[in-house]
Amino acid sequence: MSDKDTKAALKQAKANFELYHMLTQELLKFIDKNDIDEFLELEGQRNDLVTRMKELPETEIYRKTEECQQLVQRIKPLDMQVIYKAKAWLNKSRQQNATVHAYDLQNTYTLGNILNKKY
Template sequence: MDGKHQLKEQELWEKYLAVTKELLKFINEEDIDTFLDLVDQRQRLMEMLQALPDHEYARSPEGIALRDSIKPMDMQIMHKARSWLNRSKRNNMTVRGYDSFGSVTGNMFSREY
């Protein structure tokens, strides 16, 4: 791999790291819309990395260290995203429960006696 491709690969990995840090920040803030936009950006970066002809930087000691620094953040992001999703599902079930309760009681109050 020539120096130009290696530099591009390194830049892509550094951007991937930066986006990963932002993902963690926005999932902590529960800013899900921004989080999902960043997930898309990170996916595009990964596709660009996979399309490179060689992965010399990723196999270098520096590249391995960078990827190793991403792994714990990925685990935190996955855990927090699952927690948020579970809370969201519970909240939706609660709201649906109130909605069905409201329609039943609403029908009782709208009857003429």
Template sequence: MDGKHQLTEQELWKKYLAVTRDLLKFIDEEDIDTFLDLVDQRQRLMEMLQALPDHEYARSPEGVALRKKIEPMDMQIMYKARSWLNKSKRNNMTVKGYDSFGMASGNMFNREY
């Protein structure tokens, strides 16, 4: 062995659950930078889970129960992320609208008549 501790499937799923809970927390706080970092971490955990040769824990009653805890959180995360993204887009369009309005009216006031 190379001296590194290999995480078990159960440990990986528990970490996945913990990161999922944190995702909800940070999207609620609108801390998008931390949220995006956690999305990357969770993706790496999922890749590690998918690379395992056997998925015995995921099929066990405990694993099924854990995954059932994750499912509604995933739905909340997707809903809140979409909501945040739509709100950001609206805010961005509002700012652009004011910018173009300001430039047009600014040009009008800067003219010499």
């Protein structure tokens, strides 16, 4: 690989980290708005980006730079917030789903049939 190619790949690695940072910030915005569809779309995009980052060998070279380390230090707390808020949303959603199923009308139909029978 030529020096020019390496520089271009390092530039791409930097752009990938910056895009990851931006997508993480956007994830927080959408989960705060409770816009889960958009959150999931962005999470898919971020996962695709991570795959591309892993496939680019220069990602590891860029990761060792001071510039990247500073960016990673800004990303880590955002990632933790995304994980925390996503887990909280999931738990809340499961609880709401369980509540809905607790009042499921199918159970009352069988009771109604028993009560409506003529003996």
